[in-house]
Amino acid sequence: MPGKKRTYVDHIEMVKDNDTWRHAPEKLPRMDPINLGDIHGVLPFDGVRNPSTRSNTSHKVFIPYRTPANDWTPKVGIAESAAEAAVAVQVLMSPESHDLHFQPLAVSFTDETGARRQYTHDILITFRSGHRRLVFVRNETSLVKPRTVRDIKAIIAATPKRAADDLIVVNANDYTRQRRENLFRMYHWMSVRDDEADDIVWDTARKLRTLYFMKDLFPHVPISQKRAFQACYRLVARGLIRANLDHVLWEHSKIGVAA
Incomplete structure (x- = not known):
């Protein structure tokens, strides 16, 4: 005699392992950038783009920093990633640095598909000698892609010569989590x-x-x-x-x- 068909679902069958049903991080709705109000005695963020929108892949970092160019008056900086913030902090601790800008300028370039794209440079450094340097910060996975290499060349070609004297590419993977934490603490104690x-x-x-x-x-x-x-x-x-x-x-x- 055939057994009676089960009319319920065992709770074990209702439990799904996280990797079974969630194949990628949850996509969060886009949020507007954080706009800080005026802060007494602190210079505002002056980048051409506010990068503080919500992201599933990077940490947006707000940095109060000082430079000789501003007579050491505190200023607000916004970095698009923790690695970008660590690069900036390392530069600020150098006695050779004179000024630093986050998101200093944007350029339009044509990618390999023929599409027009907009790119905002990460950091602009001005040294005491007057030399100006743009910094391109990207993770190693992206940097090894031939398309990224071609995009960088197109960005350099589209950047006005008067904007900076040179541009360097920084591998974000060189700034491990512990290195970043150490740099942030060193910058604090330097102040x-x-x-x-x-x-x-x-x-x-x-x-x-x-x-x-x-x-x-x-x-x-x-x-x-x-x-x-x-x-x-x-x-x-x-x-x-x-x-x-x-x-x-x-x-x-x-x-x-x-x-």
Whole structure:
């Protein structure tokens, strides 16, 4: 006698593994860019395009930054990705930099299909020497594609010669998550000056023969561990102390005096 047909669905059959039904990240509805109001004592964002719309693939980063060109007055910068923000921060920590602009100009170019496209440059750097440099930041997966290489050449050709003296391409994959975090912290501590602590830690580091980890410095300096720790970040940012920025930079990090 045939068994009675089941009239219910077992709850196990109703459970679907995430990979079974969701083959790609959920597509979120597009949102308008974030427009900041006036901030007292802070210069506004002056890019030609506000890149702060919502994205499933990149982190939009708002950066308050200072440059000699603006007499060190704080200014709002908006980066389209965390890697782009890290590149900017690294430039801002260089004593050779004079000014920096996010989303500085847009150009129209014709791609290989004949279609007209618009591209907004990521960063424009002005050095103390007056040299101006555009920076193109893109992930490695995109950079190895022949089409991207051809697009970059078309963008360079479409960019007015007066806009910059040269353009460099930066591989975003070189800025790992930990490297980005270290750069952001270094930039923060660079804004908190403590010349006394920097001089003490630097002088001790040069003389200490048993320097291997950052913590080896702490018993030999006549300042608090907190000040010494912050000074190490600033000295790494200035290139006086070397460290692996792809690892967490803390008291157990291997460090050494730069040659």
